[in-house]
Amino acid sequence: MFDNLTNRLSRVMKTIRGEARLTEANTQEMLREVRLALLEADVSLPVVREFVARVKEKALGEEVAGSLSPGQALVGVVHEELTALMGGDLGAQASELSLATQPPAIILMAGLQGAGKTTTTGKLAKLINAGDLLQNGRKAGRKKVLVVSADVYRPAAIEQLKTVAAQVGVDFFPSDISQKPRDIALAAIDHAKRHHYDVLLVDTAGRLGIDEAMMAEISMLHEVLKPIETLFVVDAMQGQDAVNVAKAFSEALPLTGVVMTKLDGDARGGAALSVRHITGKPLKFIGVSEKLDGLEAFHPERMAQRVLG
Numbered sequence: 001m002f003d004n005l006t007n008r009l010s011r012v013m014k015t016i017r018g019e020a021r022l023t024e025a026n027t028q029e030m031l032r033e034v035r036l037a038l039l040e041a042d043v044s045l046p047v048v049r050e051f052v053a054r055v056k057e058k059a060l061g062e063e064v065a066g067s068l069s070p071g072q073a074l075v076g077v078v079h080e081e082l083t084a085l086m087g088g089d090l091g092a093q094a095s096e097l098s099l100a101t102q103p104p105a106i107i108l109m110a111g112l113q114g115a116g117k118t119t120t121t122g123k124l125a126k127l128i129n130a131g132d133l134l135q136n137g138r139k140a141g142r143k144k145v146l147v148v149s150a151d152v153y154r155p156a157a158i159e160q161l162k163t164v165a166a167q168v169g170v171d172f173f174p175s176d177i178s179q180k181p182r183d184i185a186l187a188a189i190d191h192a193k194r195h196h197y198d199v200l201l202v203d204t205a206g207r208l209g210i211d212e213a214m215m216a217e218i219s220m221l222h223e224v225l226k227p228i229e230t231l232f233v234v235d236a237m238q239g240q241d242a243v244n245v246a247k248a249f250s251e252a253l254p255l256t257g258v259v260m261t262k263l264d265g266d267a268r269g270g271a272a273l274s275v276r277h278i279t280g281k282p283l284k285f286i287g288v289s290e291k292l293d294g295l296e297a298f299h300p301e302r303m304a305q306r307v308l309g
């Protein structure tokens with residue numbers, strides 16, 4: 001992921017770092033290269049435009065022009081802006097999940113069919129159960145986790161979650177396609193409370209596209225469950241479409257964050273760079289493998305560092 005972008009940007013940064021003087025010409029050249037690299041990585045055009053405009057404004061400002069090593073200062077500006085673009089402006093804790101509520105902390109998973117919702121539910125359950133979830137920068141410690149599927153349209157989806165739960169060693173609350181999603185949600189909360197679960201992860205039905213019935217159902221589930229986290233799971237391979245679907249969902253549902261899956265299959269990574277800007281929601285996790293340990297917390301600062309080399 002981000003392979004080309006990393007190659008191109010790190011080359012540009014190396015050149016600019018070595019510049020003893022920043023002229024109008026070499027600054028423009030650098031901005032042009034950054035712009036091309038971002039576009040080639042499939043970052044949305046409005047995102048690229050605004051990013052370049054912000055870097056340019058700072059590049060011409062006192063902070064850079066008046067610096068003893070302007071090249072170095074300019075690289076610092078690009079790093080700062082890239083971090084902000086990916087959600088760093090929301091603060092370090094924005095990329096973490098919050099479990100700070102009366103247990104069970106409920107996490108609602110939303111997304112289109114095939115996005116990777118069930119797999120991600122399993123991955124998150126594993127991470128939380130193992131105690132590896134970060135809270136205020138520290139590992140949260142082991143939690144008792146329950147998962148449930150409210151997907152009453154595909155019996156295979158419920159079975160899939162059951163299998164995944166067994167694989168990661170967390171408890172599965174059975175549901176059935178004859179039930180109403182609302183009743184499943186209520187029964188799962190009741191069970192979680194009575195058996196002292198810390199966290200309840202709710203997998204939901206996805207459709208092939210955004211449709212009103214799905215939106216109404218997930219909104220109803222949101223009302224019943226009152227989740228502390230509502231995560232939108234989206235497939236990075238869909239590129240800019242992924243970002244548009246995430247935007248539509250974030251307008252219909254109070255999302256707390258986005259999980260982008262299949263970044264292992266998307267060398268360009270543009271969707272991951274655009275999603276914060278377009279949806280206003282932080283990217284919290286990225287899926288980097290089909291395997292159930294293939295989930296990484298997304299850290300804007302570290303990712304910017306990695307991309308700039």
Ligand code: GDP
Binds near residue numbers: 113262287
């Ligand atoms: P759902 O319909 O949204 O629940 O999607 P699934 O969880 O069933 O995932 C759809 C497909 O994507 C499955 O074959 C998963 O193994 C695969 N998948 C999910 N996340 C990732 C990921 O991060 N990387 C890769 N390579 N495959 C993934």
